[in-house]
Amino acid sequence: MGYDGGVASLTAKGGGRRRDDRLYPGSEAQGERLLVDAARVGDEKAIAELYNKYFPRVYRYMLVRTGNVGDAEDLTEEVFIRVLDALERFEWREVPFSAWLFRIAHNAVVSHQRRDGARGRVSPLSPSLPVGTQGPEEAVEARLALDEVMEATRNLPEAQRKVIALRFGAGLSVAETARALGKSGGNVKVIQHKAIVKLREMLLGKRPEGYEEKV
Amino acid sequence: MKRRFEEVLEECLAVLASGQSTVEECLALYPGLAAELEPLLHTARNLQRAYEVDPSPLYAQAARERFLSAMAVRRQRRLTARPARPFWRWAPAALGSAALVTFAVWAGVLAVSGGGGSQEIAVVVNKIEPTSTPAPVVSDIQGKVERIKTQLKEIQTEAEKGPVEPAVIQHIQQMKEDTAALVDSLDQPEGLELEDVSQIDEVLANQEEVLNKVKESVPPEAVEDLDELIKIAGVGRAKAQQILLPTPTAVPSATPTAAPSATATPSATPTVTPEESPTATATPSETVTPEESPTEEIPEEPTPSPTPEAGEEAGLSATVVPYP
Incomplete structure (x- = not known):
């Protein structure tokens, strides 16, 4: 099955709405390069800025990968300590900084799973975890949605879970995800497609009829 | 030009995430795919929203302090290490x-x-x-790694075109020598940086994968050499994994004054509940894999693994980066 066309017209008219830089940070590449270069030579302000920028993204990634708040917290810190030690060895060899960083994150998860035999170990998310909503009702709804999504994500095959964690948890682009996982962009798109289909099936399976439009 | 569904899906996700269009606008561009696209776009939207979760402020603050103190410790170490050599x-x-x-x-x-x-x-x-x-010369290792990569690319390109040319087969002999040298260098890990070991591991993994794929495209006389080479690469990978894997965690030593993060954050403590089965949720994730549609052009896992651990290992080897 194939189709003609594209979304160039949509991207061209752009402008008016908020751009989600968390998911598509490409426009910041130039500024980030300067920041990373400064950090590599030991500029602590630059290091702290990179930390601020990536900390929530690494945390979300860890949360999706481990499904466990405690592990996500420990691993997030571990990643930044590793980054701190490895930063001066980082080189711009066609690999964006984000892909490099999330490879370290990926390796940290793998080491953790081997170390603790923690693969698949789950515990409910902390009720105090902020979910970016305002009112208490919204917070409860968001918590339920997050719990459901996390549970469904845990049941994805490993490769799909990795892609979902990087794309939707860490907010990497397809190209960055491909770099981080050592796969091709096409492969990542295929895995992403399968993962969304599977997640939809799993989420729909949990809900009574009539909820379909919302999933 | 005809385009594949997953590409259309990704384009829509990209414009949705950038806030440059709505689901409806995106669907209008692909009316023929709208029925299939719409539910997936809604699911993706919900995923995006669900994952918009932030670490608890208490934890974030504590983690930041620990990070800054680790940075200070390193700065101090750098300063004292230079001039005062006894x-x-x-x-x-x-x-x-x-x-x-x-x-x-x-x-x-x-x-x-x-x-x-x-x-x-x-x-x-x-x-x-x-x-x-000196035992292994690092630049020599990198040279060999680069040469193997280049040769693998050539072999792969040839194999994609059809039967592999005899000229390319000659690479295999050279590659065997280089691979054996790399594998030997792993016997003296003290002379290597972890980054070098990672590079070796990565190239050996790539070698195994590519050579296994092209096996059917090479002339019969080269198969024996190829098998031997794959075997050497396998031995090398096992050695590399042994060096790489029990990675020490830097956190406790780097932050001597900080409390362990699990206890430092109240949000972490109430999350452990005994009623959760440790394996119940992990098993289905692996059993789901065979259900994946075999008709897709791009395989999800180039080298499917029989066990979760082996699969994970393959994933690691493909993407391993130097541990600090």
Whole structure:
């Protein structure tokens, strides 16, 4: 099955709405390069800025990968300590900084799973975890949605879970995800497609009829 | 140009995430795919929203403090490491160098003056040389890694076109020598950086994958060499994994004043509940894999693994980066 066309017209008219830089940070590449270069030579302000920028993204990634708040917290810190030690060895060899960083994150998860035999170990998310909503009702709804999504994500095959964690948890682009996982962009798109289909099936399976439009 | 569904899906996700269009606008561009696209876009939207979760402020604050203190510890270490090298650390090296220079000058003078001792000196030097050669030279390792990568690419490209040309087969011999040298270097890990081991591991993994794929495209006389090469790569990977895997965690040593993060954050403590089964949720994730549609052009896992651990290992080897 194939189709003609594209979304160039949509991207061209752009402008008016908020751009989600968390998911598509490409426009910041130039500024980030300067920041990373400064950090590599030991500029602590630059290091702290990179930390601020990536900390929530690494945390979300860890949360999706481990499904466990405690592990996500420990691993997030571990990643930044590793980054701190490895930063001066980082080189711009066609690999964006984000892909490099999330490879370290990926390796940290793998080491953790081997170390603790923690693969698949789950515990409910902390009720105090902020979910970016305002009112208490919204917070409860968001918590339920997050719990459901996390549970469904845990049941994805490993490769799909990795892609979902990087794309939707860490907010990497397809190209960055491909770099981080050592796969091709096409492969990542295929895995992403399968993962969304599977997640939809799993989420729909949990809900009574009539909820379909919302999933 | 005809385009595949997953590409259309990704384009829509990209414009949705950038806030440049709505689901409806995106669907209008692909009316033929709208029925299939719409539910997936809604699911993706919900995923995005669900994952918009932030770490608890208490934890974020504590983690930031620990990170800053780790940074300070490193700064301190750098400052103290440079100037204050104790005498006993540099003296032997300095004395050794001075002795070598003196010896070389003396040998040169004797040689120029035609003294009968020059032959004896040559014998002594020959005896000394082998012991002073360092075990693995890193640049040599990188050179070999790069050469193997290039050759693998060529073989792969040839195999995609059809039967592999005999000229390319000649690479296999060279590759075997390079691979054996890399594998040997892993026997002396103390002479290697972890980054080098990672690079070796990555190239060996790539080698196994590519060579297994092209096996059917090479002439029969090359198959034996190819098998041997794959075997060497396998041995090398096992050695590399042994060096790489029990990675020490830097956190506790780097932050001596900080409390362990699990106890530092109240949000972490109430999350452990005994009623959760540790394996119940992990098993289905693996059993789901065979249900994946076999009709897709791009395989999800290039080298499917029989067990979760092996699969994970493959994933690791493909993407491993130097551990700090």
